[in-house]
Amino acid sequence: MEFTEPVVLVLTSLAEGPKHGYALAKDIEGFAGVKLGPGTLYGALSRLEDRGWIEALPADDRRRPYRITAKGAESLGAHLAAAQRVATTGLRRLELRPAR
Amino acid sequence: MTKPWPTRLLLAYPPGWRARYGDELDLLVNDLCEDGRRPVPMAIDLISGAAAAWCGIRRGFAMSERSRNALITVLWSWVAFAATAAWFGHDLAIYPSRSAAPVIGRAHPAVPDAYHVLLAAGVVGLAATAIAAVAFAVEAARAARTQRRYRTFALMAVPLVVAGVWLGGTQLLGSGSDTTARMTFAVFWLLLGLAGIAGATQIVAKIVRMTDFSAATWRIGSAAATAVTAAMLVGTGATITWGLAFRAGQGHNPGDSWLIVTAILAVTTGRAAIALIGSRRATSPEPAVA
Numbered sequence: 021m022e023f024t025e026p027v028v029l030v031l032t033s034l035a036e037g038p039k040h041g042y043a044l045a046k047d048i049e050g051f052a053g054v055k056l057g058p059g060t061l062y063g064a065l066s067r068l069e070d071r072g073w074i075e076a077l078p079a080d081d082r083r084r085p086y087r088i089t090a091k092g093a094e095s096l097g098a099h100l101a102a103a104q105r106v107a108t109t110g111l112r113r114l115e116l117r118p119a120r
Numbered sequence: 121m122t123k124p125w126p127t128r129l130l131l132a133y134p135p136g137w138r139a140r141y142g143d144e145l146d147l148l149v150n151d152l153c154e155d156g157r158r159p160v161p162m163a164i165d166l167i168s169g170a171a172a173a174w175c176g177i178r179r180g181f182a183m184s185e186r187s188r189n190a191l192i193t194v195l196w197s198w199v200a201f202a203a204t205a206a207w208f209g210h211d212l213a214i215y216p217s218r219s220a221a222p223v224i225g226r227a228h229p230a231v232p233d234a235y236h237v238l239l240a241a242g243v244v245g246l247a248a249t250a251i252a253a254v255a256f257a258v259e260a261a262r263a264a265r266t267q268r269r270y271r272t273f274a275l276m277a278v279p280l281v282v283a284g285v286w287l288g289g290t291q292l293l294g295s296g297s298d299t300t301a302r303m304t305f306a307v308f309w310l311l312l313g314l315a316g317i318a319g320a321t322q323i324v325a326k327i328v329r330m331t332d333f334s335a336a337t338w339r340i341g342s343a344a345a346t347a348v349t350a351a352m353l354v355g356t357g358a359t360i361t362w363g364l365a366f367r368a369g370q371g372h373n374p375g376d377s378w379l380i381v382t383a384i385l386a387v388t389t390g391r392a393a394i395a396l397i398g399s400r401r402a403t404s405p406e407p408a409v410a
Contacts, residue, residue, distance in 0.1 A: 040144070041144055041145070041147070041148040041151075042147075042148055042151040042152070045148065045152065055157070057161065057162055057164075057165025057166070057168075057169070058145055058148045058149050058152060058162060058165060058166060058169070059145075059165040059166040059167070059168055059169020059170065059172075060165055060168070060169060061148070062141050062144070062145045062148070062169060063169045063172050063173065065141070066137065066140070066141060066173070070185060071185065071332075072185045079144075082143055082144070082147050083144070083147060084144050098267060098269075102267070102268075
């Protein structure tokens with residue numbers, strides 16, 4: 021599965037614990053400053069559920085929480101580790117760039 | 121209280137998708153509107169989400185977890201079928217002894233016919249498996265290199281190493297006298313081979329589960345699974361026909377082994393066919409399934 025930004029944001033939010041749609045939207049807005057639209061958020065949720073990276077929990081008053089699976093956590097971990105390597109390299113190279 | 125107007129755009133989503141997520145999405149749009157989100161960007165996002173959901177359904181068969189599980193079920197069924205059919209086919213060629221087999225074959229043409237049909241089904245199944253295996257192996261290796269999952273390479277090597285070691289041992293077995301110790305070792309080696317086949321199949325299933333394959337590769341896998349299941353159906357039919365022809369000619373059943381073999385072939389074939397049909401039904405309510 022392609023690691024689009026919404027997919028990473030949803031998995032990162034669920035890494036903290038199960039959340040339903042609105043709680044996910046608010047949490048993502050809080051830690052990333054990104055206002056995910058409802059269509060984008062549920063598009064990511066359906067793809068992640070289809071892939072077995074998240075699973076739905078029993079609904080509570082029409083609000084259905086989702087939680088990350090072990091497979092999803094492993095994939096997110098691998099992606100974030102790779103992203104961290106790129107970020108570290110990029111930041112180091114920016115520091116080494118001579119001033120003009 | 122009236123619902124915010126963007127919720128009407130949920131009608132643009134595919135019916136199956138709406139049945140699963142519609143209520144939750146409706147509630148989220150309500151919550152976000154109450155929270156002060158502007159409706160126009162939200163409406164644009166919903167239209168874009170609906171388009172993506174329709175496109176996702178077109179890829180649905182290739183990408184769904186159910187299809188992945190179906191493919192693995194067909195693989196396991198095929199391995200069990202092939203091992204049983206190979207044993208039975210071998211017996212069929214020499215039944216009840218090497219000298220008697222040609223005599224029975226002339227008297228009952230169904231015997232050699234069943235043997236040849238079983239052989240042809242095996243060749244078709246193996247060819248389809250080999251083609252799919254190459255496509256899956258190439259993509260799994262590419263994904264492992266990109267994601268630096270070097271464990272995948274080690275897993276991919278296991279079936280080849282197991283096959284090499286087992287075939288090497290079989291060659292050694294072939295060059296000796298028929299002593300009791302040798303026969304005991306032959307039985308042990310056969311059981312070890314079966315364990316190796318089961319282990320190698322489990323590893324292939326693990327690679328299929330842990331790798332994200334493209335839609336094209338899934339289509340190859342799906343076509344191979346269909347060919348393999350068809351071959352299994354033909355092989356099972358040939359085995360049943362052989363038994364019935366034998367009974368008609370000899371006046372009695374060909375023995376318990378035929379019943380056991382037929383049962384194993386029928387169960388594995390049925391399991392593969394049900395898995396394959398189930399994976400297609402899962403996406404059939406939607407239009408334009410790939």
